[in-house]
Amino acid sequence: MKMAMAWGCLVPTRRSLIGYEAATRKVLNHLGVETVDIPNETCCAPFWMQSLDFTTSLAMAARNLAKAEEMGLDLLTPCSGCFHSYMRVNHTYENHPEMREKVNDILAKADLRYDGNVESRHVVDFLYKDIGVNAIKESMKIDLGEIEIGLRYGCHMLKPSDLLNIEYSERPRFGDELLEAVGVRCKEYTGRYRCCGGLLRGTQDDVADYILHDRLMDAKNANLDGLVTVCSLCHIQHDMGQKSIKRKFGIEDLEIPVLHFPQLLALGFGYSAEEIGLNLHTVKTDGIVAKIIAGASKGGVKK
Amino acid sequence: MKREYHIPTSSFTEEIAALSGGEVIEKCIQCGICTASCEVARVSERYHPRRLIQKILIGKRKEVLESDLPWLCMTCRLCEERCQEGVSPADIFQLVRALAAKEGFVPKVFANAVDLVLRDGWLLAASYSDFIEDEREGMGLDVDLHWDDTFVQRLKAMFLGGA
Ligand code: SF4
Numbered sequence: 001m002k003m004a005m006a007w008g009c010l011v012p013t014r015r016s017l018i019g020y021e022a023a024t025r026k027v028l029n030h031l032g033v034e035t036v037d038i039p040n041e042t043c044c045a046p047f048w049m050q051s052l053d054f055t056t057s058l059a060m061a062a063r064n065l066a067k068a069e070e071m072g073l074d075l076l077t078p079c080s081g082c083f084h085s086y087m088r089v090n091h092t093y094e095n096h097p098e099m100r101e102k103v104n105d106i107l108a109k110a111d112l113r114y115d116g117n118v119e120s121r122h123v124v125d126f127l128y129k130d131i132g133v134n135a136i137k138e139s140m141k142i143d144l145g146e147i148e149i150g151l152r153y154g155c156h157m158l159k160p161s162d163l164l165n166i167e168y169s170e171r172p173r174f175g176d177e178l179l180e181a182v183g184v185r186c187k188e189y190t191g192r193y194r195c196c197g198g199l200l201r202g203t204q205d206d207v208a209d210y211i212l213h214d215r216l217m218d219a220k221n222a223n224l225d226g227l228v229t230v231c232s233l234c235h236i237q238h239d240m241g242q243k244s245i246k247r248k249f250g251i252e253d254l255e256i257p258v259l260h261f262p263q264l265l266a267l268g269f270g271y272s273a274e275e276i277g278l279n280l281h282t283v284k285t286d287g288i289v290a291k292i293i294a295g296a297s298k299g300g301v302k303k
Numbered sequence: 304m305k306r307e308y309h310i311p312t313s314s315f316t317e318e319i320a321a322l323s324g325g326e327v328i329e330k331c332i333q334c335g336i337c338t339a340s341c342e343v344a345r346v347s348e349r350y351h352p353r354r355l356i357q358k359i360l361i362g363k364r365k366e367v368l369e370s371d372l373p374w375l376c377m378t379c380r381l382c383e384e385r386c387q388e389g390v391s392p393a394d395i396f397q398l399v400r401a402l403a404a405k406e407g408f409v410p411k412v413f414a415n416a417v418d419l420v421l422r423d424g425w426l427l428a429a430s431y432s433d434f435i436e437d438e439r440e441g442m443g444l445d446v447d448l449h450w451d452d453t454f455v456q457r458l459k460a461m462f463l464g465g466a
């Protein structure tokens with residue numbers, strides 16, 4: 001299996017997200033998925049750009065899809081925001097056929113054309129559906145059974161469900177199912193499915209802080225070993241934003257490690273914390289990693 | 304006695320209803336499920352998606368277009384999933400922002416962000432620092448991200464109708 005990768009702007013450039021890229025590359029490689037980066041990736045023109053100029057924004061996302069189409073590959077992205085932009089292109093092509101030509105008129109300026117043949121996928125959904133729980137389970141080298149985490153699906157990977165077409169549920173399960181299959185305990189807790197406020201970071205910081213405060217308190221009250229995220233914004237909020245919430249609201253014992261979904265799998269595949277950038281996260285991840293290693297040395301090593 | 308109905312409508316409603324994504328705005332029954340579902344509304348005194356829809360329905364065009372409230376929607380779309388009438392406040396506010404943009408009301412932060420994307424090809428070129436390059440190198444990741452501005456330079460003139 002071979003996929004064209006669109007990493008988005010956040011994942012490769014944010015200190016606490018580089019490990020998301022590293023872990024995603026390692027996990028896909030470990031599972032036998034070949035990847036090729038979209039050449040000279042362009043901004044996916046996310047929702048706030050779409051709301052300013054929908055057609056031109058759509059053409060920007062279509063530019064990366066056109067590159068994947070040239071290579072004859074489907075597109076895979078770890079960023080929920082990018083995923084949304086790419087899904088929007090095919091969706092618009094199907095529901096408003098007149099937009100095809102409008103978008104292609106713009107693409108023609110760069111000698112490109114996009115005919116809607118690329119399927120866009122989110123990494124987590126791809127791991128669940130295309131690789132499958134069993135294949136992942138068989139690839140595990142150490143047991144992750146000692147930890148209890150809160151898995152956050154975020155908003156933009158799943159909603160609106162008629163566009164993104166993964167699962168419609170206010171309590172999605174597929175990610176939990178995958179992690180539980182490799183031994184992780186996923187805890188149900190209040191606020192788990194609520195928005196993190198990430199999209200207002202930088203534009204309405206105060207509102208973003210209040211929402212994040214509530215999410216972090218939800219997680220804190222749930223006594224988790226850590227949070228697991230599938231969205232770049234959600235990760236930036238919970239990990240990089242945690243320090244300022246701690247200060248702003250005077251919560252001294254706020255210290256919740258935040259891991260990306262593929263990082264947790266990569267640990268199970270036997271990669272070290274450094275190899276997948278866990279040392280770069282703002283909130284220290286040593287505790288949860290030590291707990292996994294200690295559990296594994298108690299007889300959890302599988303192969 | 305003859306039953307009477309109030310069908311809220313206004314030329315602003317018509318304007319939104321004529322756009323893709325806004326067609327069903329008149330089905331809104333003002334039940335408030337959107338506001339009850341909205342994280343922004345939970346923490347912000349000013350922001351209520353239901354009320355914003357109401358302002359459109361009763362035709363407060365100028366007030367809505369000049370307000371920063373439509374820009375507070377995070378497009379998390381929980382309201383859209385929950386609305387029993389098939390109305391999407393997120394889509395409607397996106398249309399409102401597009402109209403506002405056409406008439407020159409774009410909050411500065413958004414205008415600045417668009418300028419960056421149209422200049423560099425992506426939003427974070429300026430914040431991709433040496434420190435991050437070093438970290439990437441240390442992890443065996445490509446330091447050159449290969450993003451460029453070639454494509455945006457060609458379509459730049461078109462964004463917002465050549466603004
Ligand atoms: S948009 Fe939908 S959820 Fe919101 S008030 Fe109207 S009918 Fe209710």
Ligand code: SF4
Pocket residue numbers: 337340341342343344352375376377378379380381382383392393
């Ligand atoms: S999409 Fe916007 S209005 Fe709807 S719940 Fe989310 S933030 Fe609130």
